[in-house]
Amino acid sequence: MTRIFLALTMLICFAGAALANSIRIKDLVEFDGVRGNDLVGYGLVVGLNGTGDGLRNAPFTEEIMSGILERLGVNVTGEQFRPKNVAAVIVTASLPAFARSGGRVDVTVSAIGDAKSLLGGTLVMTPLTAADGEIYAVSQGTIIAGGVSATGEAGSVVQGVPTAGVIPAGARVEREVDFDFSQMSQLRLALRSPDFTxxxxxxxxxxxxxxxxxxxxxxxxxxxxxxDATQLASPAHALSVVENVRVAPEQRARVIVDQASGTIVMGRDVRISQVAVSQGNLTLRIQETPTVVQPNPFSEGETMVVPRTQVAIGEEEGPGLALVEGGVNLSEVISGLNALGVSPRDMIDILKSIKAAGALHAEFIVR
Structure with missing residues (x-):
């Protein structure tokens, strides 16, 4: 009876661990045909506080402004524009799958001229087209810029990126993508990270x-x-069941390092064979001590500054070879590397050397 109880307890523990590591299928795959479409448009932002395009440097801004005014019934033939409150922009958006006419999507607005900031500007009605050249949405609204800029007589300060911003729900869908999902009899599930297991x-x-x-x-x-084999009412009903099924995904063992920030990320399947490591640091010291040399009394010489440089290279004494034990799981690998007592940037060089020695059993990616 005790053995049966222990066996059931172990089975429940293993099942709980598998459930904890499981991921919904909707987070692992893309459904064939269920995808968004990229939209792009060329428009004009008005209402800027003197931070717009210089029309001499951005003639396309004057061209689009003339076109908009003429469509509004204003005759601007032969007129010269020199405003500082307008800017030409590129507008981008993503049309979600199953978006319907009248729905709204977010848009991103980016300056393409020499405008200094889009803060407080208003995007004039801009059609957004897809790769087929058809208009699927129209965008208009006040821009929320992602930065701040301040300019004075002696200089300027810029924080963030004031020449780009967003308009939440700033585009209205005018045309639907022709896709009859309800008539599909088969559907492919495309894994975001392909893996046979x-x-x-x-x-x-x-x-x-x-x-x-x-x-x-x-x-x-x-x-x-x-x-059809699911015997459910429609493809939508079938996917509502399939996307919530949980699976424990597998992935290749990877070590990813970012040399700029000294970041190291390891996957759970990274393994290191037993290896000996020795690491030393070279220290370069350069000291400038210029000396002023005076001429002799009553001479016609000049006072000179003679440069003097002292250069020294020293090497810190390390503990010698350190043994990194082979690890059978990620925590043991980390413990073995931490025993070296080096900084993250030195650890990156050590991991490169361990990989070159064939003792690091993982894909090594440097960014």
Whole structure:
């Protein structure tokens, strides 16, 4: 009886650990056809406080401003513009999947001329087109800039990026993407990080959820879902079930380092074989001690400054070779590396050397 109780306890613990490491399928894959579309437009921002484009340096701003005024019934033929409160911009947005006419999406506005800031500006009605050249949305509204700039007579201060901003819900959808999702009989699930083990687990998890073969792994990055075999009312009903099925994903062992910031990130499957490491630091000292040399009394010489430089190179004595024990899990690997007692930047060089020696069993990525 005690053995049965212990066995059940271990089974519950393993199941709880697997559940804790499991991820919803919706967070692991992209559904074929269920995707957004990029939109772009060229527009004009008005109402700037003297921080707009200099029209001599940005003639395209004058051209679009003339076009807008003429469409509004203002005759500007032969007129010369010299305002400082307008700026030409590129407007970008992403049209979500299943977006319907009348819906709203966020837009990003970026200056393309020599404007100093878009703070407080208003985007004039700008059509947004997709890759097929069709207009899918129209954008207009007040810009929320991402920075601040201040200019004085003796200089200027800039914080952030004042020449780019956003308009929340600043574009209205005018045209829908022609995509009949309800008539699909099969759907491909594209893994964001292709892996054969993860794809096989997704296949098994979906088939286990429906108690019948409805999913088939095609390759490391694709699982084919037979919507008709799910016997549900529509593809939308089928995906509402599939996307919430949980799977424990697998991933390649990776070590990612950022030399600029000294950041080191390791995956849980990183392993290091037993290796000996010795690390020393070279210190370079340069000291400038210029000396003033005076001429002899009653001579016609000149006072001179003679440069004198003292250069010294020293090497700090280290503890010699340090043994890094091989680790069977990530915590043991970290403990072994921390035993070296070096800074993160020195650790990056050590990891490079361990990788070159063949003792680091992971993909090494330097950014």
């Amino acid at each position: 993860t794809a096989a687990r997704i296949e098994a998890a979906i088939n286990g959820e429906f108690n019948r073969p409805v999913a088939q792994m095609l390759d490391a990055g694709t699982v084919l879902l037979d919507i």
